Amino acid sequence: MTAPDPMPTMRAFVLSDGSPRELAPSEIAEYRGSDFVWLHVDGAGNAGRNDLPPFVPDLAAGALLASETRPRCEGMEGGALINLRGTGVRVTTDSDRLVSVRVWVEAKRVTSVTRHPLAALDQVETQMRAGRFTDGGDFVAALAQAISAELDPEVADLGDALDLCESEIDDADLYELRRRITELRSQAIALRRFVAPDRDAMQAMARLEYDWISEEDRLHLRDAADRFARMAEELEAVRERAALLHEQLTDLRAELVDRRSLAIAVVAFIFLPLTFVTGLLGMNVEGIPFAGRGWAFWGVVAFCGAIALAVAGWFAIRHWLDD
CATH class of the missing domain: 1.20.58 (Methane Monooxygenase Hydroxylase; Chain G, domain 1)
Incomplete structure (x- = not known):
């Protein structure tokens, strides 16, 4: 008998007069203030539309609760719908290596949804508690930078691991080394599948003509997009180097x-x-x-x-x- 799916958890923060505070779950739906509010729902999707508060538009709610997502950014109804992929807090059973976060952004209200915990949200929450957000543009810029900062070491580790394989090619067991290189290549392909669209989503967000996206926010968004672009290029380089090493190992084995x-x-x-x-x-x-x-x-x-x-x-x- 399978265990029932866990209920989604809601957390909300409001920034009132520069002083952030956390809202109780019972206050989330009824809150009608004009201050900046961030609502995050973790584990959403099992109960459908009821997992989200009523102030989220139906079109945005359908996108937030979609089972399959790819990184993208679209402007609609005065807000922006953003899907990004980042490093999860724990390894999931899904085939995708990166965890999805879906965000509905308005000038003074942000609703984010995840099915699995996202590591970058801890940094965003820390900045929210420090009172650094005044609108949705600040939030998205901080989220993009946090996700790219979490992914950067993981991409660098793949390159370092491949460098180690290259240094061991003359001494290591060819069959074991070939297995490691194949695994690194698979990881690079899986990461690049979402890192490149993350870059495109940030570039699209920076081009949106909304008053609540300041020039400083656009600068941070472009900086995050550049970091995603650099990681995509490095992952492509890892994939190509792994393919060359694989061919070299094949030649060495044939020579042996x-x-x-x-x-x-x-x-x-x-x-x-x-x-x-x-x-x-x-x-x-x-x-x-x-x-x-x-x-x-x-x-x-x-x-x-x-x-x-x-x-x-x-x-x-x-x-x-x-x-």
Whole structure:
């Protein structure tokens, strides 16, 4: 029997006269003040529209509660609908590596929704409690910078891990190294799938012509977009480098197989005439030369040794034994 889905949790903060305070859940729906308010709903989606307060427009509510989202930004009804992806607080069971946050932004009110906890929201809450937000533009700029700051070390770690693989390519187990490189490449592809659209969403947000998006906010949004663009380029570089390393490992493995095949072929070629001689002299028929001589056995051994040395010398002269 499966456990029921947990109920969504709501948290709201209001900035009144520069002094932030947290609203109780019972105050969220009834609050009608003109101060800046941030409402966050974690784990929303199971109860549909009832997970959100009534002041969120139906069109925006449908987008906030959508099961599948990609980073984007659209202006509608005097506000902006923003979807972003960032690092989660914990690893989820979803195939996507990054957690989605959906935000409905108005001049003095922001409603954000997540299905799984987003690590960057802790930084945003800290700034909200410090009274640094006066409108929706400040909030989105802070959220974008926090998400990009959380993602940056993760992207850098992929590059460092790939550098380590490159340094071990001559000494490490080829099969284990190939597995690690394949995993790094998969991670880079999964991250780039959302990092590049995050950049596009921030650029679209910076172009919206709303009075509550100040020039300073646009500067911060463009800065976050530039950071997302740099991470996307680095992830693309990791993907391409991983592909090149994978091809290099394939070549090394093929070369290793060729060397071993050559060694086996050399040994077989040396023993081929020896097998003929010993087979010929080992026939159980009359007339075998020197059959009654005491030195005959050692003479045959010496003759076989001379043949082996001659064949090996021929290989050496033709440089077939060189690495």
